[in-house]
Amino acid sequence: MATILCYGDSLTWGSVPNGGRYAVGVRWPTLLQEELGGTHQVINYGLPGRTTIWEDPFHEGRNGLAYIQAALETFGPVHVLIIMLGTNDLKRYFNVGAFEAAKGVEQIIHRARMKLEPGFPSPKIIVVAPPNITSPTGERAETFSGAVEKSQYFHQHFQNMAFANDVEFLNSAGILQPSEIDGVHLDVNGNQALAKELAPIVRKLLV
Template sequence: MATILCYGDSLTWGSIPNGGRYPKHLRWPTILNELLGKHHQVINFGLPGRTTIWNDPFLEGRNGLSYLQAALETFGPVDIVILMLGTNDLKRHFNVGAYEAAKGVEKLIEKSRMPNSHDFPNPTLVVIAPPNILSPTGAMAESFAGAIEKSQHFHQHYQDMAVHNKCIFLNAAGILQPSEVDGVHLDAQANEALAHALHDLIKTKV
C-alpha cells in the first residue's frame, strides 16, 4: 500500500469558489484515491491560505515549510508527496512573484529529503505548477491585485525547478483553469481533471 501526501492550499483542501468546502467525494485527492484503488492511501493535507515559505501576518500557521516535517512524520513513511503551493504567495502583501514561489517550493523539496530520525526513505516528489489566476472577484480582488500576470509565469519557473531537483512535474494550467466565479478556486470539473492527470503520472509509481 502506498501513502500519498497531498500538501497544498485551498485548491487541495477543496474550497468552493466564493465560499464553502466541497464534500469529500468532489475533492481531487479523494478522486485520486478512487482512481488508484482503496489499497492506497491518499491524504488531503491542504490548508486554505497556505504559502510556500512565507508567514502571513493576517492568517496564523500558513507557512508551508514550518509544517511539512511534522506532516511527513505524522503520516510516514510517505511514498509520494504531491506539492501544489504558490497561489497564495502571489497575494499583494507578500510582494513576490512566481520565481520566488518556485524557490519556496524548492525549500519544501529540500525539507522532504532531509534525513529523519525514523529512517523513513525519501518520498517520490510531484511538483504541480498552480493554475493561472483569472480575474479575482469579491474580497479576493484586492488581495490578488497584480497576481494574474504573475501567475502566468508559474509554468516556466516551476518546470525549471522541478527538473533541476529531479521531481515529477505537472503544469496545472495545461489541463484546467480556475472557476470564473472567483478566478482562483477550482470547480468540480477541474478537481476531476486534476485527479485524472495525477493518476496518469503516478500510477506506475505506486
C-alpha cells in the same frame, strides 16, 4: 498499500469558489484515490492560505516549509508527496512572483529530503504548478492585485525548478482553469481533471 500525501492550500483542501468546502467525494485527493483503485491511501493535507515559505501576518501557521517535516513524520512513511503551492504567494502583501514561489517549493523539496526522525525514507515527489489566476472577485480582487499577470509564469519557473531537482512535474494550467466564479479556486470539473492527470504519474512512481 502506499501512502500519497497531498500538501497544498485551499485548492487541495477543497474550497468552493462561492464559499464553503466541497464534500469529501468532490475533492481531487479523494478522486485520485478512486483513480488509483482504492488500493492506496491518499491523504488530503491542504490548508487554506498556506504559502510556500512566507509567514502570513493575518493567518497563523500558513508557512508550508515550517510544517512539511512534521507532516511527513505524522503520516509516514509517505511514498509519494504531491506539492501544489504558490497561489497564496502571489497575494499583494507578500510582494513576490512566480519565480520566488518556485524557489519556495524548492525549499520544501529540500526539507522533505532531509533525514526524518523515525527513519522513514524520503518520498518521491510530484510538483504541480497551480492554475493561472484569471479574474479574482470581491475581496480577492484586492488581495490578489497584480497576481493575474504573475501567475502566467508559474509553468515556466515551476517546470525549471522541478527539472533541476529531479522531481515529477505537472502544469495544472495545461489541463484546467479556475472557476469563473472567483478566478482562483477549482470547480468540480477542475478537481476531476487534476485527479485524472495525476493518477498515471503516481502509478509510475509506485512501480
